[in-house]
Amino acid sequence: MITLTAPAHGDEFSAPTPDELFNLPPIIAGVDWFTKPVLLAILSAILVIGVCWGAFSKPKLVPRGLQNVVEYGYMFVRDQVARPFLGKDSDRFMGLLVTMFFLVLVWNLMGVVPFIQFPVASHIAFPAVLAISVYVLKIYLGVKYQGAGGYFKNMMFPPGLPKPIYLLLSPIEFLSNMIIAPFTHMVRLFANMFAGHMLLAFFSMVGFWFLFEKLTPLGAGVGVLGVVMTIIFTGFEIFIQFLQAFLFAMLASMYIGGSLHAEH
Amino acid sequence: MSVLAEVSGNVTAIGYGLAAIGPGIGVGIIFGQGVQAIARQPEAYGLIRQNMLLGFVLTEALALIGLVAPFLFANL
Amino acid sequence: MSAQERRPEEDGRDFADAMWSIPSSLLAGMAIYGGLGWLLDRWLDMSAFFPIGTVLGLVLAGYLAYRKFSR
Numbered sequence: 182m183i184t185l186t187a188p189a190h191g192d193e194f195s196a197p198t199p200d201e202l203f204n205l206p207p208i209i210a211g212v213d214w215f216t217k218p219v220l221l222a223i224l225s226a227i228l229v230i231g232v233c234w235g236a237f238s239k240p241k242l243v244p245r246g247l248q249n250v251v252e253y254g255y256m257f258v259r260d261q262v263a264r265p266f267l268g269k270d271s272d273r274f275m276g277l278l279v280t281m282f283f284l285v286l287v288w289n290l291m292g293v294v295p296f297i298q299f300p301v302a303s304h305i306a307f308p309a310v311l312a313i314s315v316y317v318l319k320i321y322l323g324v325k326y327q328g329a330g331g332y333f334k335n336m337m338f339p340p341g342l343p344k345p346i347y348l349l350l351s352p353i354e355f356l357s358n359m360i361i362a363p364f365t366h367m368v369r370l371f372a373n374m375f376a377g378h379m380l381l382a383f384f385s386m387v388g389f390w391f392l393f394e395k396l397t398p399l400g401a402g403v404g405v406l407g408v409v410m411t412i413i414f415t416g417f418e419i420f421i422q423f424l425q426a427f428l429f430a431m432l433a434s435m436y437i438g439g440s441l442h443a444e445h
Numbered sequence: 446m447s448v449l450a451e452v453s454g455n456v457t458a459i460g461y462g463l464a465a466i467g468p469g470i471g472v473g474i475i476f477g478q479g480v481q482a483i484a485r486q487p488e489a490y491g492l493i494r495q496n497m498l499l500g501f502v503l504t505e506a507l508a509l510i511g512l513v514a515p516f517l518f519a520n521l
Numbered sequence: 522m523s524a525q526e527r528r529p530e531e532d533g534r535d536f537a538d539a540m541w542s543i544p545s546s547l548l549a550g551m552a553i554y555g556g557l558g559w560l561l562d563r564w565l566d567m568s569a570f571f572p573i574g575t576v577l578g579l580v581l582a583g584y585l586a587y588r589k590f591s592r
Binding site for chain 3: 265266339350352353354357360361362365431435
């Protein structure tokens with residue numbers, strides 16, 4: 182927070198702008214691309230790989246220690262994310278879904294850890310890469326299991342509608358499945374993390390400004406309110422981060438499941 | 446008449462914000478009552494689901510019209 | 522017994538399918554028919570087809586959602 186109030190905000194309170202919150206300078210001067218989000222992305226990848234390796238590299242039938250803990254996460258992903266949509270084929274895609282869920286969860290949680298405080302998914306490149314890779318996988322699996330023509334035919338012409346309506350409704354189905362689905366997949370995660378980060382920064386700024394920068398008797402009440410709201414909102418934000426990670430993995434599993442067997 | 450108060454910037458954002466109040470409450474009521482109905486009579490789940498989704502579609506349509514209203518009314 | 526286990530999963534999946542596909546098909550309908558209406562406007566130099574197309578797309582997408590999910 183010290184670096185946020187160092188630029189001259191002047192005498193009046195002004196909310197933190199997206200530019201100063203998200204446009205972060207490179208850490209090593211000269212290496213332009215190595216900014217804080219990149220460092221956090223690398224760190225979270227190492228963290229997820231390290232935990233999963235430590236837990237599952239020598240699996241025992243009766244789990245102990247780290248394997249026991251991480252197995253809870255695995256079972257959560259299998260029962261809530263994979264099984265409802267993939268059914269019998271869920272074992273094939275468990276690697277992808279567990280990785281996605283844990284990675285997005287660690288990305289999001291970085292937003293509330295003290296001193297780190299930057300949700301990696303609030304730069305749109307990171308959710309975009311995951312969403313595009315799921316999109317490519319969806320099309321590849323659909324063409325492989327239902328044939329190139331069959332995949333699009335099953336998607337655009339769901340059975341049970343009168344024939345003339347097909348002409349009007351097939352562009353809607355096509356656009357909705359092919360274009361809007363990956364776009365909302367990516368934007369949902371990005372917008373939630375972006376908005377949550379901005380709100381947290383705003384409330385913290387209110388608390389800091391009115392209590393430390395310009396302490397006035399009337400303003401102290403607003404400052405205390407800002408601090409209380411920050412605490413409450415951090416709790417809410419942790420819930421939202423977990424929910425968004427779960428939703429991202431669930432939608433990925435839904436899209437994959439929809440292209441494995443024809444939707445009815 | 447002198448100007449007492451002025452809103453500058455994008456007024457359409459305020460318009461959408463106000464337009465999202467109604468559908469938000471509507472969707473909440475639909476699904477709240479739907480969940481209660483399922484809890485009272487779980488055998489009727491299929492029937493309740495159909496009607497819940499129908500109500501949701503109609504309410505969501507209003508929210509989406511609010512989203513494109515600035516473009517719809519720009520030239521009229 | 523396996524039919525009983527399968528039923529809640531199927532219901533959950535159908536419901537989740539509906540929840541995400543309904544708003545996206547509403548948006549898609551609005552975009553397509555609104556876009557067609559806008560192109561028609563530019564061709565005929567009128568300004569009325571864009572709102573008509575948008576609302577028509579919304580109604581069609583609503584009808585599609587209704588037919589697809591009330592089975």
